Amino acid sequence: MSRYVLPKGFLVNGTHCGIKRFNKDLGIIYSESPCKAAGVFTKNKVKAAPLLVSKEILSSGEPVHAVIVNSGNANCCTGRVGSKDAKKTINAVCQSLGLKFNNVLVSSTGVIGKRLPVDLITASLPKLVKRLSEKAVMSFAKAILTTDKKRKVETARFFIGSKEVIITGVCKGAGMIHPNMATMLCFIMTDANIDKDALKLALRRVTDDAFNNIAIDNDMSTNDTVLLLANGQADNKTIKKGTKEFELFSKSLEKVSLELCREIIRDGEGATKLINIRVKGAKTEKDAKKVARTIGDSMLVKTSVHGGDPNWGRIAASVGSSMAEGVRYKLIEIYLDGVCMFKNGKFTNPAASRVSRVYKRSTVDILVNLNAGTKSAFMYTCDLSKRYVEINAHYMT
């Protein structure tokens, strides 16, 4: 596991507190030195209580020292006690680590509509905190999972001057959870010394460029959260907006985030293939995104990829139905795994030997050229399988 290093000054841990029957369900991130923090949250109007509480704490501007995360219970749709329970959890962490309320963030994922068993969490906090370690990253990664099959951790290392900077992200993905949101939680730690505005901008960018371009299905979670914490221990010259150091930081952050996104998709429920959709030649970026998302949301496209069926007609119809402004039917080109299937308004009738290779690998490429401009976009999604239906049809029964 040496591939995954934590940035300097971060300690983490994960344990089993009893919300789930067997697996780890409580994780913590701790930084002795104060962290600048930035966060992005679901746009769903139904928001989980811990998300609202953390959002408020973030807006206080106080330094963050710890994040407490439980899995197995989303603390969502729990009425008024929801935020009380989230705050109780924070207070317990404060006691254990000698912190103030506004130094701690809280995050939950799991069942919706059941009250959070705060007692289980507080009872397990002493042992969780006692074994905080820079080596426990896989333990933390495990503790935040719901139905994901794999732990998801990525690290990037780079130099600013003579100082090495580390960015490590841990996330849980779009295994649907009980009762089944594609909740994504992502915690990114860095020892970079970075200006707060720059940190916020970097997160906003990477949200647009990575996290907002993935989908398992067309549902939006009540708990989606990405947190970025920077404790400055790399001791580099402060990274500011508009500098080449900022670009370097952003690029590494993007690299970590994109890899986490791919891991989320590959581990999507029932997923057997990662679909890499790219749209180019769009008039505007908005157009490009619209087209990419419409293709990625199409159940017909997703099932055809699942079946290894090079069905360009479904993609043409998705492009047309995207309602993107600059789409002109006769200019559209569609490439599946590099084979041009549609051009000049009609099927290109490529050699059967070439078509037979389409959609056969574990990563599938769909490229649409709108030939209407210079903007582009991408989207990662997965295929739609019978297993997806199986998993999601029988959850509460």
Added chain:
Amino acid sequence: MSRYVLPKGFLVNGTHCGIKRFNKDLGIIYSESPCKAAGVFTKNKVKAAPLLVSKEILSSGEPVHAVIVNSGNANCCTGRVGSKDAKKTINAVCQSLGLKFNNVLVSSTGVIGKRLPVDLITASLPKLVKRLSEKAVMSFAKAILTTDKKRKVETARFFIGSKEVIITGVCKGAGMIHPNMATMLCFIMTDANIDKDALKLALRRVTDDAFNNIAIDNDMSTNDTVLLLANGQADNKTIKKGTKEFELFSKSLEKVSLELCREIIRDGEGATKLINIRVKGAKTEKDAKKVARTIGDSMLVKTSVHGGDPNWGRIAASVGSSMAEGVRYKLIEIYLDGVCMFKNGKFTNPAASRVSRVYKRSTVDILVNLNAGTKSAFMYTCDLSKRYVEINAHYMT
């Protein structure tokens, strides 16, 4: 089959011309007396050639006497020859029936990207036309199907003064077609004597109130078409906008259309249940529709209904993610088959005996009250089954 009467003066027929290997694939509607006609077409920017040709003919304002429809080939994404082939088909009909070009509409559904075999159509036209009959409605209904399992015909009869008026609709639905659009074709005939503006308004209304509120999946076809033909043979006093006769006509048209919509949904690929989604208490109608559609498009909602899993959390999340303006989390109420599951921001914890009855019948009711206004909307959709994936994963291979 006496339930399905054609309006006076309409003759129809269906036959096998050879586009499909075995089943009927060519249908015709004919009215000796001239029809006023109105049409609505897919908003997809990728539009099939026959649709574009028919749209142009409709805009000429000439009376319509016939509609020729083939199944098995959509004549879509066929390049420039597409519209030539559509026009050839029309010309052949003109010859057979002694009509002018602008008197005939054309419609196609089936495989995308393959050239339409016009010769097969023209060769079969003589026998098709020879056996035109007021009794062949089920034969016509059969000829326009693709992968639908059932023929879809509905009739309404009512009186205007002493004159009986008949409205009969025939449609084909959302069995996905090769390569798999949920093409809906709907042909509605009436002997009503109705003003052209009134006819257009009635169709526009029923499109909003019925056809635009159904979905099998989130894909939009390249060939969707609804045509409404009125030949005036009922000899009633001309129906005009803003009269009670117009309301009567509209109501009957809606009744026929809604029933056809339900038949389409029930016959959706892999569908085992009809989901009747109603949203009330919305601030605006747009809001209500947004919420209804987001719930109806949710793969998680559709799979939970399939599994008989009363998963209100997925519905709450859909409501929240709909981005409708007037949604306030704490005001939302969710009823599944009449059982209130969510109110005051939390799970209502109803008796297990009541919950066990939810989602068990072949028609499932989801009611969301936003408690934010007086507007409402509905949507019909179907569940998402393994059979859907099966059918759509392996089509061309």
